[in-house]
Amino acid sequence: MKKSARWIPATAIPVAVIAAGIVVPSMAASADVDLPDKTPQQVLALAAGSSGVAFSGTVEQTSDLGLPDIPSSLQGGSSSGESTSDALEMLTGSHTAQVFVDGEARQRVQVVDDLSERDVIRDGRDLWSYDSTSKDATHTTLPDTSSRDLPDTLADGTAVPQTPSELADAVLDAVGDTTTVTSSDDVSVAGRDAYRVVLTPDDADTLVARATLTVDAETGVPLAVTVDARGQDDPAISVALTSVSFETPASSVFEFTPPADATVTEVAAPAEGREAHGGEHAEPVVIGSGWSTVVGLDGATSVAGSAPADGSASGGDQGDRSALLDQVMTRVDGGRVLQTSLVSIYLGDDGRAFVGAVDTETLQAAVASAPAE
Incomplete structure (x- = not known):
């Protein structure tokens, strides 16, 4: 797992740096889940070493950030207005994503909404994004295949963590002398036994109350991450896998050819x-x-x-x-x-x-x- 700046889009509306996602994942603390003891630091190290693991699964996310409702009269109009509205909608609605990962240079995220789909696909040096509603496709040739990180903006102009691993990257960036890390109950998430640790900021200036990281006991892949805000009962951010398979996805999953009616834009990789x-x-x-x-x-x-x-x-x-x-x-x-x-x-x-x-x-x-x- 690598530190990244996925909450900092280079070209998108900065409102989109707020991560979408609160989900009540299917997890349960149970006497049946009794894993070998690990210190909180060992659990974090397990998560940090999971970047090369291949897996696929379903991620569900909604949001509870206290954003106001946007009048429908302001949600359309120009293409730029629609892009901004789409970014805000990703922060307030409920979404389901299919996630496929094969090592550090092959990933695919499919955000599935009613009658539409948004994709980001990386296959080595080729990076594609596609929006089925607008039929816009973007292609970038990356300079090398050494980094797992995808660019900061998705096809719809947002920079929203799409998987527990991405949100865990952002959370772990903040771990340091200003954080108290404690163990919590072992749990089962998406049928997997998992460790759970709680990170509590020792920082009076932050709005973050705590972050909870749930890590697959076998692979170290983050299965769920929730972030609680001060003074709010429900989590402000959470991204969780509701189903997961650790079989390597088929190569065809990462192959993408834009539809014949798509508008394709070539974008240079950022230097x-x-x-x-x-x-x-x-x-x-x-x-x-x-x-x-x-x-x-x-x-x-x-x-x-x-x-x-x-x-x-x-x-x-x-x-x-x-x-x-x-x-x-x-x-x-x-x-x-x-x-x-x-x-x-x-x-x-x-x-x-x-x-x-x-x-x-x-x-x-x-x-x-x-x-x-």
Whole structure:
């Protein structure tokens, strides 16, 4: 398992950095599940060593982040407005995904909704994304096959963790001196015996109350991850496998040919210090550490559709996106902010975006301390 920045999309609306997903997984603590004792650190090491394991399964996810309902009148219109709406819908609806993994360079995620499907497929250096509704396909030739990480944006413009392993990566990035790690009851998830550990931040500034990581006892693959927010009874984020097989998926699963009626776009692989659409960008600004880290991105809101400070818009697309953002965000000096139960986001009128698992006051203080462009 590798550390990654999947919650930080390079080109998508920054609202999409909030991970979709709360599911009540089929797990049960039982006297029948009595695994050999492992320390919490041994369980984390088991999870960290699972990156080469082949498996397939079904992931179910919904969300409970306290986002407001979006009026239907703002959910369509232009293609850009639809993309922004799709990103928000991924954060508020319920979704089922089929996941296939064969080592570090072959993965496929199929997000299945009513009468539609969104796919991200990696087969070695070839990376495809496809949306059956819009019939848009994107192809990228990756520079090498050494990294398991997929690009930060999916076919619909979101950067949502699609598997327990992806969410576990993000959670484990925060483990350090500011985290208390404890063991919990052994459980059964999707018919698999599993260890469970609880990570509790020792950080008064974060919105995260705790994260619970459930790890397959045999393979180390994360089967379920839930993240609880302070002051909220139900989990804010959870991604769980409801069924899983550790047989290697067939090679044909990772082969993709776009349909004849698809619109195919070739996108260059992002180089160091660049985003996928070609512009020069500085490395992300990182403020703080651990659970209350705030990350800033240059130029993110210009893609997301940030409107001028006076609320005007330069065109139909930007107007649609601006109106949609105004439904979920609050105007502040220099930009907009949004606080969910778990994550706060700042979209600046200057094109910068900042995100962190902190409240809006802490986030704005971090923005004020960030280096000027």
